[in-house]
Amino acid sequence: MCGLRTCFLCLVVAFCLLFGVSHATNESVCVLSDAPQQCSAFCLGALHPLCDQYAKSKQKEEIVKMIAESRAEQMELVNDMVKLTADSRTEQKKLANHSQEAMEKLIADSQAEQKELVNRSQEEMVKMIADSRTEQKEAMVKLIADSRTEQKEAMVKLIADSQAEQKKLLNVLAANITSTASKLESTLQEMPSTLLPVLHIGSRYYFIEYKEKSMTDAEKTCREKGGQLATFGNEDEFEAVTRNVNIYTYFWLGYRRNSKGEFETAAGNKGSFMKWESGQPDNIAGKENCVFLFNSHMYDWVCEGTYSFICQLDAV
Template identity: 30%
Template sequence: MLKFGKYFWIAFLVSNLYGESMSKDTCSFCVLKDAPSQCATFCLSALHPLFDHNTKYQHKMNNLADTLSNSNAKLDKIEGQMQSLQNSVETLKTSMEEILHKINNHTCDSRLEENQLTDSHKTVSGTNDKIILPVFKQIGSRSFYIERRVTQDWTTAEKTCRQKGGHLASIKNEEEFTAITGKLDQSWYWIGINDREKEGEYVSVASGKPAPFLKWGWFRYSNGNVRDCVRLSKNGLLDSFCNETYFFICQQDNEI
């Protein structure tokens, strides 16, 4: 009986809510023959829009969950790519460090070889009376190289002599002058005597000391000229412009 009363009051309230929508000429009321069935059907029809709304909301939630899942998958993929890129950068960094290390070692080895060659050159220069370098020939008591094919200016000739293991030559005495000029033709040859630092003070480029022997030819330019380098021929010495080009004579030692 209590259950029946419950459905009756539900039907009564629904009738009052919807009564105004009915025709004013019609007096209607709900006759409950089967209260449980009738009220249940009515409630289901009234709640149907709520069920539809809930279903749509559930679909949206499912779609949102799928989107979030896809986003997480993309983030995981991007994270993997970033990790791979970081590994590649680390590998490249290691390779660059190895290359720089090899370059530094090669530079050090090159400097060591250069120092060893310099030391060897100093040793050879200091013992020139015992060891004659291949390009030099014994003339009198010392070793000389006479260039007969290529002409150069004075500075370049001195550089060439250093590359061969010596310097532009200086003549130490009359005996040596005779021995050297006896090997020459009628050409001119640069030697290492010059007054580039101070006019009139002739020094040897090999030793930096004053020239030990000066035998000027029959002709010589007047003092005060800018002819600061000295060339040699069979007839003696002549001061000349340093940028002129001639053959040249190198000496192996650096004592004179």
């Protein structure tokens, strides 16, 4: 379309030029003062928009062509990408199948090796246990034999040492009995009549003193005589003493209350036999820390009172 317009304009320009020259020749009258320049300017003015439109049309065609070519290239690139993806998936699938087969083979081989190793370990363990049992049995037999020999030798030595120690102890015991009997006889001879009567009960001697003294003085008197205030190991000793004293006399006994509230002897031993009166010990005001005997029963009492007392002396 643009080409037809251009051709038409060219024809118009040619016509104008010819028409102007003709009039100038024949009639010496020129319609246009400068026909070539004026016609050229007119034609250029008329052709300029057409040229611009033509240039834009050509540019548009080139753009459309470039877009088409770009789309074609993009489609080709997409197709290549799709093909590459399909090929990659195929390769991955092949690789996965191959890896799975290799893994299954590897697992099977590993299991077989483990089974073989377990069987071999079991056989070695059975052999090791058998060897260990044999060694243990031999060692045990040897140990028992050695132990019996050592025990026999130790027993013979122990019996010999024990017999020697027993002989020494018997000699010491005999000497102690002789010394104790001499001391006891001397004590009895030196003892004033106020300590009579003397009771021999079991392995002990009990001295009944009717002279009244404080608890502290009574303890001191008994120590000076080689004994201590009386305590009782059992009911037989207690009954034997109470049958031989005035039951209506108060007698200090060798018990004191300790920090725990328990009664113990001068040696720090807990009283093994104590026959309390009903309601005793009552520890009135928390000060009754000593014990006296009255009417065949025991009472707790303050230690400041003065009463008769009973001493004891062990025979051995």
